[in-house]
Amino acid sequence: MTEPESTAAPVPAYTGPSRVLSGVQPSGALHLGNYLGALTKFVALQDQTECFFCVVDLHAITVWQDPAKLTAQTREIAAAYLAAGVDPAKAAIFPQSAVRAHAELAWIFNCVARLGWLDRMTQFKEKSGKHKERSSVGLYTYPVLQAADILVYKATQVPVGEDQKQHLELTRDIAAKFNNDFSAPGFFPLTEPLIEGPGARVMSLRDGAAKMSKSDPSDNSRINLMDDADAIAQKIRRAKTDPEPLPEGLEDLKPRPEADNLVGIYAALAGVTKAEVLLQYGGRGFGDFKPALADLAVAVMGPIGERMRRLMDDPAEIDKVLRAGAERAQAVAEPVIEETKRLVGFWPG
Ligand code: AMP
Ligand code: TRP
Numbered sequence: 001m002t003e004p005e006s007t008a009a010p011v012p013a014y015t016g017p018s019r020v021l022s023g024v025q026p027s028g029a030l031h032l033g034n035y036l037g038a039l040t041k042f043v044a045l046q047d048q049t050e051c052f053f054c055v056v057d058l059h060a061i062t063v064w065q066d067p068a069k070l071t072a073q074t075r076e077i078a079a080a081y082l083a084a085g086v087d088p089a090k091a092a093i094f095p096q097s098a099v100r101a102h103a104e105l106a107w108i109f110n111c112v113a114r115l116g117w118l119d120r121m122t123q124f125k126e127k128s129g130k131h132k133e134r135s136s137v138g139l140y141t142y143p144v145l146q147a148a149d150i151l152v153y154k155a156t157q158v159p160v161g162e163d164q165k166q167h168l169e170l171t172r173d174i175a176a177k178f179n180n181d182f183s184a185p186g187f188f189p190l191t192e193p194l195i196e197g198p199g200a201r202v203m204s205l206r207d208g209a210a211k212m213s214k215s216d217p218s219d220n221s222r223i224n225l226m227d228d229a230d231a232i233a234q235k236i237r238r239a240k241t242d243p244e245p246l247p248e249g250l251e252d253l254k255p256r257p258e259a260d261n262l263v264g265i266y267a268a269l270a271g272v273t274k275a276e277v278l279l280q281y282g283g284r285g286f287g288d289f290k291p292a293l294a295d296l297a298v299a300v301m302g303p304i305g306e307r308m309r310r311l312m313d314d315p316a317e318i319d320k321v322l323r324a325g326a327e328r329a330q331a332v333a334e335p336v337i338e339e340t341k342r343l344v345g346f347w348p349g
Helices: 032-045 067-084 101-110 115-119 122-128 137-151 162-181 229-237 257-270 274-281 286-312 315-344
Strands: 019-024 050-055 091-095 157-159 192-194
Touching: 019 032, 019 067, 019 137, 032 050, 032 067, 032 157, 032 257, 032 286, 050 067, 050 315, 067 091, 067 286, 067 315, 091 315, 101 137, 101 162, 101 315, 115 137, 115 162, 122 137, 122 162, 137 162, 157 162, 162 192, 229 286, 257 274, 257 286, 274 286, 286 315
Parallel strands: 019 050, 019 157, 050 091, 157 192
Antiparallel strands: none
16 A cells, blocks of 8 residues: 555644754854854743753764764753753753654654655755765754654744754654644644744854854854853954944845844844844944944853853763753653554554
8 A cells, every 4th residue: 555645635733732842963162143043042932831952962973973072062062051041940951862762753754754855955955065975864864853853742833043944844744744644633733933033043254145153164253152252252343344334224234244144143132123223223333333242242142151161060960951851851752752653553553
């Protein structure tokens, strides 16, 4: 028998509880983009919904990671979550590899997702570059594992930066196809991405057309979570801009990507809109604006870096958080993977 056809008929919606899941790879130092695009949202959500924040080490090894460093990198991301204000009493913080159900569900989803869907993923194209045939198979099927991370908790919302939009669409496609193929309407939710706000796409400080990224060879392109006050201020002072003063209106910001980015960063750090920033700084030059932005960035980011350094001096404490988080996560993931396997028809039914 061939697999079931998808139907256009309306299907019952998911009726389970709201849950939030997100993850960050332990593959290098975190930067302001990760902070504004992801971590600040984690902190806001933990008071509203049950939250799961993992350190996605299974994703990290889709490209080579030195085994001697990976454990420390995992602790570093956990420290960043804590330093940014994620409270382990409220949200579960854990390493992805410590909850086996992620990998198990990913395999099942590998058999649900279609090659054609993965062929469209732009992140794979970017990361594999010119040498696709030398990439790991894991890098190709990376978004399927991401869908498993999310759906093994039946997460209804996922806070991420804009670069993850396509992976979240794939997650919905996989959930819908699974529910349809296994006659389990509403079993997996159609997860909503939470991407809005000026921090969802922070650009490089050296190039307004490139995303701020861990992998940019220029350290001046990003503000790292661990940068000290001097480094933060200096990188902002040196950020690429144009010679014009800031405009009064948002429309005039659009053709000026570097200016737009700095205004967006200010807005995200201050918790206001870009329009509000322009109300205050419109008509003023970067000679005024950059020092104000540097002061704000140092005030917000400086203490986070300090907290991170303090936390990393005590790996045993971080491990305690990770262990407790993994236990909580397991308790939610286990019944979901068990029911999924039953639906697929695995023994003993
Ligand atoms: P990664 O470091 O790739 O694991 O990303 C962790 C989180 O940070 C994800 O939610 C990304 O979407 C988000 N993120 C990464 N870079 C940026 C950026 N430049 N601007 C906004 N969000 C970002
Ligand atoms: N792919 C994400 C990134 O590179 C990390 C990630 C893995 C993730 N699993 C996830 C994000 C689940 C949100 C939900 O940024």
